Amino acid sequence: xxxxxxxxxxxxxxxxxxxxxxxxxxxxxxxxxxxxxxxxxxxxxxxxxxxxxxxxxxxxxxxxxxxxxxxxxxxxxxxxxxxxxxxxxxxxxxxxxxxxxxxxxxxxxxxxxxxxxxxxxxxxxxxxxxxxxxxxxxxxxxxxxxxxxxxxxxxxxxxxxxxxxxxxxxxxxxxxxxxxxxxxxxxxxxxxxxxxxxxxxxxxxxxxxxxxxxxxxxxxxxxxxxxxxxxxxxxxxxxxxxxxxxxxxxxxxxxxxxxxxxxxxxxxxxxxxxxxxxxxxxxxxxxxxxxxxxxxx
Amino acid sequence: xxxxxxxxxxxxxxxxxxxxxxxxxxxxxxxxxxxxxxxxxxxxxxxxxxxxxxxxxxxxxxxxxxxxxxxxxxxxxxxxxxxxxxxxxxxxxxxxxxxxxxxxxxxxxxxxxxxxxxxxxxxxxxxxxxxxxxxxxxxxxxxxxxxxxxxxxxxxxxxxxxxxxxxxxxxxxxxxxxxxxxxxxxxxxxxxxxxxxxxxxxxxxxxxxxxxxxxxxxxxxxxxxxxxxxxxxxxxxxxxxxxxxxxxxxxxxxxxxxxxxxxxxxxxxxxxxxxxxxxxxxxxxxxxxxxxxxxxxxxxxxxxxxxxxxxxxxxxxxxxxxx
Numbered sequence: 290x291x292x293x294x295x296x297x298x299x300x301x302x303x304x305x306x307x308x309x310x311x312x313x314x315x316x317x318x319x320x321x322x323x324x325x326x327x328x329x330x331x332x333x334x335x336x337x338x339x340x341x342x343x344x345x346x347x348x349x350x351x352x353x354x355x356x357x358x359x360x361x362x363x364x365x366x367x368x369x370x371x372x373x374x375x376x377x378x379x380x381x382x383x384x385x386x387x388x389x390x391x392x393x394x395x396x397x398x399x400x401x402x403x404x405x406x407x408x409x410x411x412x413x414x415x416x417x418x419x420x421x422x423x424x425x426x427x428x429x430x431x432x433x434x435x436x437x438x439x440x441x442x443x444x445x446x447x448x449x450x451x452x453x454x455x456x457x458x459x460x461x462x463x464x465x466x467x468x469x470x471x472x473x474x475x476x477x478x479x480x481x482x483x484x485x486x487x488x489x490x491x492x493x494x495x496x497x498x499x500x501x502x503x504x505x506x507x508x509x510x511x512x513x514x515x516x517x518x519x520x521x522x523x524x525x526x527x528x529x530x531x532x533x534x535x536x537x538x539x540x541x542x543x544x545x546x547x548x549x550x551x552x553x554x555x556x557x558x559x560x561x562x563x564x565x566x567x568x569x570x571x572x573x574x575x576x577x578x579x580x581x582x583x584x585x586x
Numbered sequence: 587x588x589x590x591x592x593x594x595x596x597x598x599x600x601x602x603x604x605x606x607x608x609x610x611x612x613x614x615x616x617x618x619x620x621x622x623x624x625x626x627x628x629x630x631x632x633x634x635x636x637x638x639x640x641x642x643x644x645x646x647x648x649x650x651x652x653x654x655x656x657x658x659x660x661x662x663x664x665x666x667x668x669x670x671x672x673x674x675x676x677x678x679x680x681x682x683x684x685x686x687x688x689x690x691x692x693x694x695x696x697x698x699x700x701x702x703x704x705x706x707x708x709x710x711x712x713x714x715x716x717x718x719x720x721x722x723x724x725x726x727x728x729x730x731x732x733x734x735x736x737x738x739x740x741x742x743x744x745x746x747x748x749x750x751x752x753x754x755x756x757x758x759x760x761x762x763x764x765x766x767x768x769x770x771x772x773x774x775x776x777x778x779x780x781x782x783x784x785x786x787x788x789x790x791x792x793x794x795x796x797x798x799x800x801x802x803x804x805x806x807x808x809x810x811x812x813x814x815x816x817x818x819x820x821x822x823x824x825x826x827x828x829x830x831x832x833x834x835x836x837x838x839x840x841x842x843x844x845x846x847x848x849x850x851x852x853x854x855x856x857x858x859x860x861x862x863x864x865x866x867x868x869x870x871x872x873x874x875x876x877x878x879x880x881x882x883x884x885x886x887x888x889x890x891x892x893x894x895x896x897x898x899x900x901x902x903x904x905x906x907x908x909x
Contacts, residue, residue: 423603424610428881429843429888431850436881439869440618516746520851523748524866536746543752543855547760557749564744 316577325569332563336382343376347533356549366551368542374552377533378559384534385515385563388449392514393507395453400460401503405491407461408468418461425458434517438526445534448527452517456510463506467499474498501578508571512564519560535560593900600896604889611885612675616668619874627655629872630684675882681875683868690879693864698883700770701860704783704852705845707776711784713838716791717831723792724799724830725822735792742789747848751782751855768857779856783848787841794837798830805829832902839895843888 316322335342344363351371359366365374407418425433437451471477472495480494521527522536530537535556542552631646631654655661659670674680680690723735755778759767769775802808803826811825812818850862861880868876 420606420610423607424614427607427611427885427889429845429847429884431847432881432884435850435865435869436615436618439877440622442623512744516744519746520748523746523851524854526869536748539746539749539752546752546756550756553749553752553756557746557753560749561741561745565740568740568744 312577316573319573319576321569322573325566325573328562328566329570332382332386332559332566335379336386339376339379339383343373343379345373345376347372347376347380348531349373356545356552358549359551365555366549368538368552369545369549372531372533374538374555377538378535378555380533381535381538381556381559382563384445384528384532385518385560388445388452388518389511389515389567391449392452392456392518393510395450396456396460396510396514397503397507399454400457401464401496403457403461404464405468405496408465409472409487409491409495415465419465422458422461422465426462431517431520434521435526438521443526443529445528445532448518448521451521452514455517456514460506460510463502464499467502468495471495471498505571505575505578508574509568512567512571515560515564515567596900597897600893604893607889608886609672611889612672612882613668615878615881615885616671619878620664620667622874624872626684626874627651627658627660630654680879683873683876685868685871685873685876690875693876694861694879694883697859697861697864700858701846701849701853701862703776704779704849704858704860705842707780708783708787708845708848708852709838709842711780712787712791712841715784715788717795717827717834719788720792720795721799721822721827721830723796724803725818727800732796736796739789739792739796742785743793745786747782747786748851748855750785751779751852754778754782755856770856770858775856775858779852779858782855783845783852786848787838787844790837790841791834794834795830798833799826802826802830832899835898835902836895839891839898842891846884846887 317326349372351367354363354367354371356369357363357367357371363373363375365378367373368377403418403422407415407422428436434448434451434455437454438447441447441450476498477490477494480490485494518527519534519536519539522534523540525537525540528534528537530541538556539553542549542556546553628646628651631650652661659667662670678691680694682688683690683693719735719739723732726732755767758764759778765777766772766775767778803822808821808826811821816825846861849860850866852858853860853862854866861884865877865880865884868874868880
């Protein structure tokens, strides 16, 4: 390599670093991101330190403290079985966040691989995968997750799998279109010319270049997964009693809302705020990393 | 002439594609239920004996199982079973419920009007509320109204439908007593479920309408309309809104799917009859012919809605080339 080029290399690296720093600064200056990060941090801290922060055992039934309104002893009141709502919400945050991230992990991994193969290989592979994606997308909203739950049976782990698989077609479609837009790039041709295998090109060259939409979609997907999992929990198809899962908490408290507003209000607020926080961060990431995605994701 | 031909070809192509997708949906639902870890014959026999829950497994002989398996055609190869399922479905025969022996189609027909009523009312609310909120927010861009409207819209997207439903039921049904909290039959029973369903959709429509309106209001033809001396109301309603509405049509069409999926939850919250409730009850009762048909019907409605939206999209925006 000529000396002149060698001398220029670190300069280019420093410039890239500056651009990334500028992006990061812009990201953390967005009001939505600040609010979202604060709310999400509260949930994460609550989830991680649930055993320390919870004033009571989340599953402990207390016959003498049934339907107690918010007070100093029970800041968010108690439910129909005398269980402390705050403690259940804190432990529930663990479940909801884990469900959100694991579901996105499952859907993201499966969808990314399918989208990569469909977009890169083309031909029959693309036809088969795109056909499957179209079929899966024909199931409205929650219904695909419901169909999968019918097969797997109720339970929290199955909810994560069902929610993950349910989101796979949207992932596959996003990744496929991103791959199609860059697979004719010169760096891909160069890798091919150097004899790189298809797998290497897909994962080492293409995947790293579509990381922006993948990160944005992952973040926004967590919120969606939390909502789907809570809906399945509400229908009794997710976590089973006495698990302190937010959707299940709402379901259990619905018969008591005329006398006990707090046991239905707070779990719903927790779901809404956590999804809101994650979506705010996701929107910020989208606007910072790739504003062209606005409207697509 | 060429445009009409192109559109006709596009519609035929989309119709054929929709038929393929529906065939795929049928196959997927068929396979999921076929490979369930539950033997439908054993399940059916046990329910016949007990009338309710499967508890008398020991009393069923292998001959009985083999006989019924033959009667139900389950001894045939899988592709023949699927072909027969599709053939029967095309003739309106979706089999019988394992629970009450009623024809599944009769059960679907009995429940569908409630879901259609709820979905249409929900959609009407989401479009009206969303378009009004989005338009006013765009016209009053960067004001307090704009900020509040968009905060409400973001909150509406993130709030779970079942929670929103419970909150509305608690306030307007139980505390204030303005509307019946549960049940069905009158328009008063429809208000709370339809509003619950509409709010989520309205939030999406409002965000999209605002974004499109902001874009359209910057166009030169809007300046021209204003310079002609037209009132701001006419400029917004006649010139801007019409053009901003085109992408919103897509969202409205797609939101039908969310409404159908959402009906599963909303019907459950408000104790309304409907396809969603029918499907969930059937899941719990392992009444698979009912599950299969309900899911299929919802998917068919969704595919048809998407097809109509695609066609309507081109009609609304002649710039879209179908070929």
